Amino acid sequence: xxxxxxxxxxxxxxxxxxxxxxxxxxxxxxxxxxxxxxxxxxxxxxxxxxxxxxxxxxxxxxxxxxxxxxxxxxxxxxxxxxxxxxxxxxxxxxxxxxxxxxxxxxxxxxxxxxxxxxxxxxxxxxxxxxxxxxxxxxxxxxxxxxxxxxxxxxxxxxxxxxxxxxxxxxxxxxxxxxxxxxxxxxxxxxxxxxxxxxxxxxxxxxxxxxxxxxxxxxxxxxxxxxxxxxxxxxxxxxxxxxxxxxxxxxxxxxxxxxxxxxxxxxxxxxxxxxxxxxxxxxxxxxxx
Amino acid sequence: xxxxxxxxxxxxxxxxxxxxxxxxxxxxxxxxxxxxxxxxxxxxxxxxxxxxxxxxxxxxxxxxxxxxxxxxxxxxxxxxxxxxxxxxxxxxxxxxxxxxxxxxxxxxxxxxxxx
Numbered sequence: 001x002x003x004x005x006x007x008x009x010x011x012x013x014x015x016x017x018x019x020x021x022x023x024x025x026x027x028x029x030x031x032x033x034x035x036x037x038x039x040x041x042x043x044x045x046x047x048x049x050x051x052x053x054x055x056x057x058x059x060x061x062x063x064x065x066x067x068x069x070x071x072x073x074x075x076x077x078x079x080x081x082x083x084x085x086x087x088x089x090x091x092x093x094x095x096x097x098x099x100x101x102x103x104x105x106x107x108x109x110x111x112x113x114x115x116x117x118x119x120x121x122x123x124x125x126x127x128x129x130x131x132x133x134x135x136x137x138x139x140x141x142x143x144x145x146x147x148x149x150x151x152x153x154x155x156x157x158x159x160x161x162x163x164x165x166x167x168x169x170x171x172x173x174x175x176x177x178x179x180x181x182x183x184x185x186x187x188x189x190x191x192x193x194x195x196x197x198x199x200x201x202x203x204x205x206x207x208x209x210x211x212x213x214x215x216x217x218x219x220x221x222x223x224x225x226x227x228x229x230x231x232x233x234x235x236x237x238x239x240x241x242x243x244x245x246x247x248x249x250x251x252x253x254x255x256x257x258x259x260x261x262x263x264x265x266x267x268x269x270x271x272x273x274x275x276x277x278x279x280x281x282x283x284x285x286x287x288x
Numbered sequence: 289x290x291x292x293x294x295x296x297x298x299x300x301x302x303x304x305x306x307x308x309x310x311x312x313x314x315x316x317x318x319x320x321x322x323x324x325x326x327x328x329x330x331x332x333x334x335x336x337x338x339x340x341x342x343x344x345x346x347x348x349x350x351x352x353x354x355x356x357x358x359x360x361x362x363x364x365x366x367x368x369x370x371x372x373x374x375x376x377x378x379x380x381x382x383x384x385x386x387x388x389x390x391x392x393x394x395x396x397x398x399x400x401x402x403x
Contacts, residue, residue: 021331060323060384067325 002135002256007085008078010117011099011109017042018051020066027065028056038096038110041069047105049073052095075100076109082121083136086114125171126178128193131259134202137190138255141204149210149240151201152262153181153217154270156233158197165228172227177234180220185213198266200259207240214238237265310337313390315373316355321383326353329386344370350383363393 016034018027020043031039031053038052049069059068074094076085078101085097089111099107121130134150141148155161155177162170178193185191185201194200203210214236226232239262310333318326326343333341333355344366345353354373361369373389381387 059325060321062323063325064328064331066327066331 002132002252004132004136004252005082005117005121006078007076007080007082007099007109008101010082010113011078011107012036012113013107015039015108017047018065019043020048020064020069022065023061024056024059024063024065024068025061027051028053028061031056037112038108040073040098040105040108041065047073047098050096050098050108052110054095070094073098075105077101078106081136082114082117083133084140085109086118089114123193126175126193128178128182128191128199131192131194131200134190134192134200135252135255135259138202138258139251141202142251142254146204147206147240148258149203149205149207149238150258150262151203151210151214151217152194152237152239152259152266153199153201153214153234154236154266155197156235156270161230161232165230169227169230173230173232176224176226177221177232180224181217184217184220189213194259194263198263200262207238210238210240235266235269237262237267237269239265310340312341312355312388314357314360315389315391317351317373317377317381317385317387317389318353318355319350319381319383319385320352322352322386323384324386326355329355342366346370346374348374348378351377351381360391360393363395 016030016036017040018030020041022030031037037054038050040047041049041051043066049071050073051065051069055068055070073096074088074092075098076088078099080088088097089095095111097109098105099109101107121132122128123130138148138150155173158170158173161173174193174197178199181191181199181201186203188204190202192200201210201213203213218234218236221232221234224232239258241258312329312333316329318324318329326345330341330343340358341355342358342361343353343355351374354370354377356366356369356373364372377387377389
């Protein structure tokens with residue numbers, strides 16, 4: 001079962017507040033002393049906004065917080081996924097959200113804190129996101145009843161190459177394959193290093209487009225010059241479909257099954273020396 | 289040998305003028321980097337002269353807001369008045385300024401009546 005980081009796992013439950021009539025200088029000192037980059041603003045016991053250290057730096061030190069704070073703070077539920085919160089930061093341009101748990105304000109989530117956490121979702125060798133990234137986007141596409149296709153790639157004979165040329169060369173090959181994939185996927189696609197020598201792409205498109213992409217990428221990797229003139233090829237498994245109506249089953253399970261099936265197709269392709277094995281779910285192109 | 293003499297004097301001057309109530313006139317134009325923001329100004333005048341002024345936040349590169357005596361907007365619609373204030377104010381205001389302004393509005397009415 002895939003484990004998805006939620007806002008509840010990362011937000012700050014300690015949230016000292018400042019008063020709307022406090023001065024900018026006093027608030028800056030307060031945030032430095034309490035080691036916070038932001039905090040809620042209260043006016044006679046009511047939450048009226050949030051203030052960030054960045055906001056304070058931009059303004060005259062004589063001003064009061066009422067003249068600096070951002071009104072109408074955005075509140076997010078603690079159960080929101082990490083990736084959704086990241087998207088919301090990007091969409092709103094805000095630096096801090098309030099977090100609500102069981103119907104009451106329970107803390108704050110700053111953009112800085114989220115960005116620090118982002119590091120644990122990135123594969124250090126290749127710089128690609130880890131698998132939970134595409135699980136989140138896969139579920140989102142399923143829930144929106146969008147067409148999706150999943151392309152799963154394996155590097156052929158990577159174990160042999162690793163043993164023959166050493167792990168350093170193996171790492172360089174992984175980095176170069178990652179770069180080729182990243183540079184050649186469409187902007188609307190989501191790519192991750194699934195693990196080891198495996199990569200996965202989710203596309204909001206029909207399986208035929210997924211297959212075309214798989215052929216194109218296998219071709220690009222096949223034509224690339226790798227260190228020591230090593231011939232590198234990749235195999236791909238493609239699966240696709242769409243949810244036509246609301247279902248009771250857990251979309252996380254569905255996407256997990258789909259990625260697993262794409263992975264099996266990729267292994268099948270590798271064993272049979274085919275470039276690509278495709279599978280259309282239930283013939284009617286519908287995800288169970 | 290003469291003894292050293294030290295003397296300290298203080299001269300005090302006092303100027304007395306009447307405190308303006310409120311300490312602003314009809315309009316205050318607040319620059320984006322002014323030491324006092326529009327909310328602070330509004331709160332100050334609300335304490336001294338409740339419900340007489342309105343903050344109009346504006347989308348302008350230099351001016352953050354104008355604080356206008358509400359009575360003026362009974363004579364001239366808010367949009368027209370704020371447009372006029374911005375047009376004239378931006379000629380002299382910089383981002384760190386707070387400028388107070390006095391405006392005099394005269395409404396001319398002319399009607400024809402049947403005799």
